[in-house]
Amino acid sequence: MKKYTFLFIFCLTLFITSCTDDTGTVTVTYQEASAIYGDMDEIRAIPLSEVVREITNPGKIFIGEDFVLIGEEGSGIHVINNADRENPIRESFINIPGNREFYVSGDYIYAETYYDMVKIDISNPNQPLLIARAQNAIQDQFVDDQGNTLIGFNYQEKTIELSDQDEFYHEIIGDQLVYLDFGKNIIPNSAIPTSFAGNSSAQSGTVNRITKNGDYVYVISNNNMMILNDKDSDFTIANKLLNIKDDMETIFPYHNNLFVGSRSSMTIYSLDSEIQPTRLYDFEHATSCDPVLPHNDVAYITLRTADFSECPGNINALVVLDINNLSSPKEVDEIAMNSPYGMTVIGDRLFVGEGENGLKIFDVSVNDNPTLQVHHTQIEAYDIIADPTNDKIVFIAGPDGLMQFGNNTGDQLELKSTIAF
Amino acid sequence: MSYKYIGLLLFLLIVVSSLPSLAQGEDDYMLAKLHDGSVFYGSKVDEDDDMIRLRISTRDTIHVDRRLAKHIYDSDNAIVFTDGKYFETKGFFWTFSMGTNILTEQVSSHIEFLFAQRITSKFAVGGGTGFEFNEASAAGFNFDTQFSTLFAYGRFNILEGKRRFFAWGRIGQGFSSEDNIEGIRNEQEGGINAMLGVGLHFSSRSKSKFQLMLGQYFQETSGREFFIDTLGNEIETSYELLIKRLILKFGWEFG
Numbered sequence: 001m002k003k004y005t006f007l008f009i010f011c012l013t014l015f016i017t018s019c020t021d022d023t024g025t026v027t028v029t030y031q032e033a034s035a036i037y038g039d040m041d042e043i044r045a046i047p048l049s050e051v052v053r054e055i056t057n058p059g060k061i062f063i064g065e066d067f068v069l070i071g072e073e074g075s076g077i078h079v080i081n082n083a084d085r086e087n088p089i090r091e092s093f094i095n096i097p098g099n100r101e102f103y104v105s106g107d108y109i110y111a112e113t114y115y116d117m118v119k120i121d122i123s124n125p126n127q128p129l130l131i132a133r134a135q136n137a138i139q140d141q142f143v144d145d146q147g148n149t150l151i152g153f154n155y156q157e158k159t160i161e162l163s164d165q166d167e168f169y170h171e172i173i174g175d176q177l178v179y180l181d182f183g184k185n186i187i188p189n190s191a192i193p194t195s196f197a198g199n200s201s202a203q204s205g206t207v208n209r210i211t212k213n214g215d216y217v218y219v220i221s222n223n224n225m226m227i228l229n230d231k232d233s234d235f236t237i238a239n240k241l242l243n244i245k246d247d248m249e250t251i252f253p254y255h256n257n258l259f260v261g262s263r264s265s266m267t268i269y270s271l272d273s274e275i276q277p278t279r280l281y282d283f284e285h286a287t288s289c290d291p292v293l294p295h296n297d298v299a300y301i302t303l304r305t306a307d308f309s310e311c312p313g314n315i316n317a318l319v320v321l322d323i324n325n326l327s328s329p330k331e332v333d334e335i336a337m338n339s340p341y342g343m344t345v346i347g348d349r350l351f352v353g354e355g356e357n358g359l360k361i362f363d364v365s366v367n368d369n370p371t372l373q374v375h376h377t378q379i380e381a382y383d384i385i386a387d388p389t390n391d392k393i394v395f396i397a398g399p400d401g402l403m404q405f406g407n408n409t410g411d412q413l414e415l416k417s418t419i420a421f
Numbered sequence: 422m423s424y425k426y427i428g429l430l431l432f433l434l435i436v437v438s439s440l441p442s443l444a445q446g447e448d449d450y451m452l453a454k455l456h457d458g459s460v461f462y463g464s465k466v467d468e469d470d471d472m473i474r475l476r477i478s479t480r481d482t483i484h485v486d487r488r489l490a491k492h493i494y495d496s497d498n499a500i501v502f503t504d505g506k507y508f509e510t511k512g513f514f515w516t517f518s519m520g521t522n523i524l525t526e527q528v529s530s531h532i533e534f535l536f537a538q539r540i541t542s543k544f545a546v547g548g549g550t551g552f553e554f555n556e557a558s559a560a561g562f563n564f565d566t567q568f569s570t571l572f573a574y575g576r577f578n579i580l581e582g583k584r585r586f587f588a589w590g591r592i593g594q595g596f597s598s599e600d601n602i603e604g605i606r607n608e609q610e611g612g613i614n615a616m617l618g619v620g621l622h623f624s625s626r627s628k629s630k631f632q633l634m635l636g637q638y639f640q641e642t643s644g645r646e647f648f649i650d651t652l653g654n655e656i657e658t659s660y661e662l663l664i665k666r667l668i669l670k671f672g673w674e675f676g
Binding site for chain 2: 020021022023024025026027028029030031155162163164165166167168169170
């Protein structure tokens, strides 16, 4: 009897351990990337000045006293005469191939262009002058066997059917090292449709990858921070901090410190040594997209997630940190939001763009206790900034254009004009 | 050796070590549970309509008044062993069990409620419901699937003993638990759900009994799931899969 029992158990074990792999088919629709190569010498020789273009793929926006700059993702910056706030006129275009991010300080633009950083004089924005170019400041070029430089990718949608044993997904994320390095180091597409560029005035956007503090320009890619010397006509790399943080997104200067937002934390760096920022504090949070706005000893952080977005997760909130002690900030408030993007403080009001969910205005007369005053559900707002010459005018970046609102009461907004995209 | 094999080895070890305990129960043994909570078991000497005479392990003979007995287990309705442990052979029972996959790295977690009737001392049939989470894997993708299941169940006792070796099976339908959630574009459909396996049933002196089971699990599923690649582009997948797992389950039978 025992012999049969053992035989039975042995056979049964063989049977039940013989099939533990899932079987079937998977149909995959994905974006296949094809490398685009270019000659960087030719690209660098392209003249800056060009005639007016249509705005087709807007990115960063800068509000000047009499003009507005609107980035055209991947190709340059539109110059718009805005002397008459109710009748803005497109006047010219500044060619900056590959550009997505730029920062404005006085009469200068600091912009990335593929692997380089450029400094452009815009004292007359319709006649921009290239002052300096820091070649390969962002990273060394990827060059193919023929000497052509990788400058991006074209994406084509493909659909394929795979068997269960196919290792397709592991291959596309595991073996494409050049693809990944390029994506990690070059400044990626923004997770926000349009936003205001960083600038040296009191009113600066919060969703930026380039900033300036003193004589140094700071640029973040996904993982690295590049520091450029901007002293005495010099415009060269002063330092590169490699792999300091994953998924960095925003950088904001405040009281000789840098506030860097990544998808999992907000990190404060001291600039006591300008070319060697020292990490003071990490505020860890749930994975999300998170602009940071330091203001009067508090820092406002918006945490935004959405399914199947670049910021997957399940948290949407406005977090308030007490930053009196930069080495040990404390969370003092967290307010549930719908989908917070960029923000700004104008007077005692905190404006937070909620994207498709509108615009919220908080009373921050008590800095660490924002109180919701009004929710404008009809305004699709991704970033907000005050007019540099008149804080009764508010600029709001939306998906279809740059809207200019009168804001006499602090909470109510009156549309004055729209620069349509 | 992967820790996933430990569960399988443990199960086999317990089965093999249980073989000496697969002795038959004693036909003349019986167990009486009285209303006051006392329990007597031993060899039945004789009985009539009012009284049962038992020879217990001290070789003393005692009389059990049937009117005072809450339950009496003997060869008519149970297999009673000399240490007073028993298995019922008639009536209804229900079980609660939990399981996890072994041998593969994907996560599977199962819970199950079962209601069944003992048809003979060897055979029981019933039906049940469960909730099952399986991380399905194909073409390098992992798909999170959840099913609520309804199934018919059958069990056959192969070897009787204080630890009873049995074969079991169930077949039914797994219903997706992820359909039509607002804001979630993932879609998932269920399909045929089946399990087939063996188990060990541990006799006890109470109405609850422990079970250890090993079974091959099958679940049909199809659906659509979205992923984001490393540069933020969307990957849309649609799949038709048969999920197969070796599941180690433990459970308690009541009744």
